[in-house]
Amino acid sequence: MSTLYLMIEHLAHFGRAIRAASSSSAWRFAPDGRSCRKGDLVMSRHPEVKWAQRLDKVYITVQLPDARDVKVNLEPDGSFTFSATAGAGNNTYELQMDLYDKVNKEASKINIGVRSIFCVVEKAEKGWWKKLLRGDGKAPHYVKVDWDKWVDEDDDGPGDLDLGGMDFSNFGNMGGDAMDDDFEDSDDEAGQAEKTENVQKTGDVQTTGEASSEAKTETSAST
Numbered sequence: 001m002s003t004l005y006l007m008i009e010h011l012a013h014f015g016r017a018i019r020a021a022s023s024s025s026a027w028r029f030a031p032d033g034r035s036c037r038k039g040d041l042v043m044s045r046h047p048e049v050k051w052a053q054r055l056d057k058v059y060i061t062v063q064l065p066d067a068r069d070v071k072v073n074l075e076p077d078g079s080f081t082f083s084a085t086a087g088a089g090n091n092t093y094e095l096q097m098d099l100y101d102k103v104n105k106e107a108s109k110i111n112i113g114v115r116s117i118f119c120v121v122e123k124a125e126k127g128w129w130k131k132l133l134r135g136d137g138k139a140p141h142y143v144k145v146d147w148d149k150w151v152d153e154d155d156d157g158p159g160d161l162d163l164g165g166m167d168f169s170n171f172g173n174m175g176g177d178a179m180d181d182d183f184e185d186s187d188d189e190a191g192q193a194e195k196t197e198n199v200q201k202t203g204d205v206q207t208t209g210e211a212s213s214e215a216k217t218e219t220s221a222s223t
Contacts, residue, residue, distance in 0.1 A: 044094040046142045047082075051132045052149035054160060058103075058129065059149050062117040064093055070112050074121065074171045076105050078134065082117070097143075100129040106172035118166070128153045 048063040060080070067084040074080055078099035085092055102124035111118045123129075133139055149161060 044083075044092045046095060046140065047084075047086075047093045049095065049097075049132075049143045050146035050149075051143070052146040052151070053129055054151070055128065056123055056126045057160075058099070058121040058123065058132070059146065059161065060119040060121060060132075061146060062095070062119075063115075064117065065115045067093075067112070067117065070117060072110055072117065072119070072171075074103065074105050074108055074119075076102055076124070078103055080121075084117075097132075098134050100131055100134050101125070101127075106170070108171045109168040110171060111166045111168050113166075120163070120168070 050061045050063065052059045062082055064084060064086050067086045068090075070082075070084040072080075072082050078101060080095070080097045080099055082095040083093065099121070104122040104124050107122040109120050131139065132143060
């Protein structure tokens with residue numbers, strides 16, 4: 001009887017210790033494995049990143065459909081940061097990556113599309129990178145090779161990608177807020193152009209109608 005009592009007491013003590021450790025821990029884990037500090041209301045996620053390269057540049061695609069409040073920053077030392085919100089729950093997505101080598105920020109450019117954010121990062125010096133990120137560790141699970149754009153170092157196949165029709169902004173000319181303003185201006189310009197086109201179409205219809213009325217009047221007079 002005493003042995004059973006001691007076992008029960010030991011298990012109860014162990015349970016109290018586990019609960020105390022859990023309540024005092026600075027970190028907790030969400031059901032899907034994402035971690036956040038206790039008390040945080042927002043948990044950031046990592047979007048999928050695909051990459052490919054050429055001798056003088058790197059193609060980086062951040063897969064995040066319908067991204068809002070997009071902020072992307074690139075530094076000459078290869079520091080690449082990204083943040084945005086997406087999804088019905090307005091989830092926060094973030095990236096902070098140290099690229100394999102230095103880059104030419106002024107010559108690099110970005111396109112924010114409906115399905116993804118596409119970056120053309122110019123290398124500071126021509127050469128083939130062994131991987132996208134610096135360091136000896138394994139690449140994060142969300143960083144993958146973009147096989148659709150990939151070519152091998154000794155491949156004599158396609159050179160630069162055909163980027164015709166894509167509207168790019170240069171990293172060197174803007175920061176995060178300026179980038180947002182630039183794309184809002186582009187939307188305003190597109191809307192204004194559409195309004196102008198509609199006005200022109202309306203004018204053409206009115207002109208056609210007036211010409212038709214004049215023709216009918218002349219026909220009636222001659223009759």
